[in-house]
Amino acid sequence: MSEALLKVDNLGITFGGLKAVQKVDMYINPGELVGLIGPNGAGKTTTFNMLTGVYTPTEGNITFNGKSINGLDPYKVTRGGISRTFQNIRLFKELSVLDNVKVANHGLAKHNLLSSIFRLPSHFKGESKMEEESLAFLKIFGLDVYKNELAKNLPYGMQRRLEIARALAAGPKLLLLDEPAAGMNPQETYDLMELIAFIRKEFNLSILLIEHDMHLVMGICERIYVLDHGQLIAEGSPAEIRANPKVIEAYLGEEVTV
Numbered sequence: 001m002s003e004a005l006l007k008v009d010n011l012g013i014t015f016g017g018l019k020a021v022q023k024v025d026m027y028i029n030p031g032e033l034v035g036l037i038g039p040n041g042a043g044k045t046t047t048f049n050m051l052t053g054v055y056t057p058t059e060g061n062i063t064f065n066g067k068s069i070n071g072l073d074p075y076k077v078t079r080g081g082i083s084r085t086f087q088n089i090r091l092f093k094e095l096s097v098l099d100n101v102k103v104a105n106h107g108l109a110k111h112n113l114l115s116s117i118f119r120l121p122s123h124f125k126g127e128s129k130m131e132e133e134s135l136a137f138l139k140i141f142g143l144d145v146y147k148n149e150l151a152k153n154l155p156y157g158m159q160r161r162l163e164i165a166r167a168l169a170a171g172p173k174l175l176l177l178d179e180p181a182a183g184m185n186p187q188e189t190y191d192l193m194e195l196i197a198f199i200r201k202e203f204n205l206s207i208l209l210i211e212h213d214m215h216l217v218m219g220i221c222e223r224i225y226v227l228d229h230g231q232l233i234a235e236g237s238p239a240e241i242r243a244n245p246k247v248i249e250a251y252l253g254e255e256v257t258v
């Protein structure tokens, strides 16, 4: 079995007297699609913030790609191969859709995979290469038709997709998605599920996603972690999580249908 891409040991953080996250052990294997679920305030986004250098853990260790990344600056974490999206969309609203992706693409990644998918001519250099690559990312997300629109003018669901396109353009090995389906209608959510499965496969990504839409989580995740009051209360396959009495009591309620 291959070594985990991400390994989290005994992770914790305290704000004042509040233990927002404690004793979290977690791993993600290369290519895995994993869910992180739990009630509001359980510590999910705080965990993402520790994984991406926004918060420095007060306990424990985070190992990514064989190296400790505890307390690294966020830009170094991104450069090292972890990209994320945010619960509240954080686009450059006054920039065009294309420029939002170009900013992330800038000098960070080698998109050999993109070249192979789209057969990009290898003679593209510098700015034009970056532009071609950024357009190719937009195309995957069905956003190429909006390339010259200001990001703020996109419909909400498209803004969410643009956030993911931008995160992907940074060339991550691990993509963290914080409630990617929030505010989407059922059709948009379904399309998003297909898209997430597609990019995972095409870009050989590992993905960790926070989501309250159980249809999405149970439909695409191979494994799921459940946080409650800052602690992991369960880990397992979607079927195991659905049937876990502790999870049902803390979060899922009576029954989840997918």
Ligand SMILES: Nc1ncnc2c1ncn2[C@@H]1O[C@H](COP(=O)(O)OP(=O)(O)OP(=O)(O)O)[C@@H](O)[C@H]1O
Residues within 6 Å of the ligand: 015, 018, 020, 038, 039, 040, 041, 042, 043, 044, 045, 046, 047, 087
């Ligand atoms: N910077 C901070 N200072 C103080 N408390 C914080 C800070 N960040 C998070 N918390 C607290 O940590 C706890 C976990 O919050 P977090 O946002 O991680 O929950 P969550 O599981 O992502 O919830 P939701 O599903 O509502 O997004 C909450 O009690 C929150 O108020």
